[in-house]
Amino acid sequence: MRIQNAFRAGLIGSLGVGLGLVLMTAVHSLATVLTYIFIALFLSLGLDPAVKWLMSKKFPQWAAILTVVIAVVGGVVAILFTVVPMMVDQIVTLWNTLPKEITSLKTTDWIAFIQKQFGSFIDVNQVITDVGHFFGDPANISKIAGGALAVGVGVANALTGTLVVVILTLYFTASLQTIKNTAYSLVPLSKREKFIEMSEEITGGVGKYVVGQIALAALNGILAFIVLNLIGGKQALLFAFLAFLFALIPLIGTVMSSIIVTLGQLLLADAQVAIIIGIYFLIYMQVEAYVFSPKIMNKAISIPGSIVVIAALAGGTLMGILGALVAIPIAASIVLIIKEVVIPAQNEA
Incomplete structure (x- = not known):
């Protein structure tokens, strides 16, 4: 009988450990998805005060939620079609002028002051020249551009994640009270209030x-x-x-x-x-x-x-x-x- 109890205890213990490992593996595999859900829920809580404020102004709940959703979608679209193109243009301009800007630092007064103070330890002008040559060398630019593929993939993933988060945020905002009520119903009545x-x-x-x-x-x-x-x-x-x-x-x-x-x-x-x-x-x-x-x-x-x-x-x-x-x-x-x-x-x- 003791052997049976020991076997049963060992079996249950090993099954518990195995189930724990499976759950940890699943959580690790779903880490990105869980992060999206967490961010969306967090943002929906940020939009909830706007919904409640509109409801306090005699808006029906559906109208308040719809107004907030339209405002969020409109803001995202406006940013994508106005701010983002201008930012991309400024980034490209910065990248093209960066070697020249770095090299021109040698003529500034504050670089001359640093060179005078620390010239015995490090040649600041030579460092600036080397950095300018690095960014101006087509071979180095090609290496950076080769690594840009990975960056491009990362940007694409970020955009996809952003879209998923926006959609989830809108969904959670529209159904936040329902989610709350469902969670409340799982609490014993004596402690629910x-x-x-x-x-x-x-x-x-x-x-x-x-x-x-x-x-x-x-x-x-x-x-x-x-x-x-x-x-x-x-x-x-x-x-x-x-x-x-x-x-x-x-x-x-x-x-x-x-x-x-x-x-x-x-x-x-x-x-x-x-x-x-x-x-x-x-x-x-x-x-x-x-x-x-x-x-x-x-x-x-x-x-x-x-x-x-x-x-x-x-x-x-x-x-x-x-x-x-x-x-x-x-x-x-x-x-x-x-x-x-x-x-x-x-x-x-």
């Missing part, structure tokens, strides 16, 4: 966070574009898009975008333009931290600053930029659950 209350608070806070982060990033990109045009900056649209893209990263995104834009203008324009745009970003970061961010994010979920830093670092390490973006609302949700569920349960015990 509290579960619904916390879920609505979490999803509402996440939605406001997504809207706030995108709004701050868009503001950063638009203002950078305006300032670059006013001061005669080069490739304004391209660098404004980079400013928007990096500003999506919590905490350090605006700092990274300011460094990239400033260095880019130092290379392509001149030191004066770089200094002006650098000063602008220093002022903007202060205004964003003390004016824009509190006003835009005041209704979003909030957590202590130390947890924000830890969550962003952990999310960035695990999933890159996307992980850093979503880690903060996830951490805030965990903090809320601990405050509302775990601590009261411990106090009752």
Whole structure:
């Protein structure tokens, strides 16, 4: 009998381990699909406040959802047919003029200053000459172009993924309340009211966070574009898009975008333009931290600053930029659950 029990226990244990391995393999194989679903659900929570706002203005639910869907589709189409062609044109222009721009750095005052200070350790002018020759050599350009095939495949995959995410986002936005109600029905009736209350608070806070982060990033990109045009900056649209893209990263995104834009203008324009745009970003970061961010994010979920830093670092390490973006609302949700569920349960015990 003992042998039978031991055999049965071993068999069940081995089946459990095998099932776990199968599930882990399946999750690994479906990682890309699961990522698309997660991003789409995250974005749909960001669109949900717009739907609720329209419903508060006496829109029927179907009309509010349809309005938001049309706005999103219209925005995506407008970007594809207006902004993207101009960005591609600026990228091509930048690529064609890059060797000349690099070589011309030798005539600038700030390079002469660096050469004077550090010339005994490194010949800065020679380094600039070698870099310019590298990008100007047709053989090297051919090598880069050969590697561009892999980049092209990556871009195609990114476009396909973006299309899938947009479609899923629209679907989740249209059926978000149905998905919520289905999830709520799986909770025991005795705990359902509290579960619904916390879920609505979490999803509402996440939605406001997504809207706030995108709004701050868009503001950063638009203002950078305006300032670059006013001061005669080069490739304004391209660098404004980079400013928007990096500003999506919590905490350090605006700092990274300011460094990239400033260095880019130092290379392509001149030191004066770089200094002006650098000063602008220093002022903007202060205004964003003390004016824009509190006003835009005041209704979003909030957590202590130390947890924000830890969550962003952990999310960035695990999933890159996307992980850093979503880690903060996830951490805030965990903090809320601990405050509302775990601590009261411990106090009752």
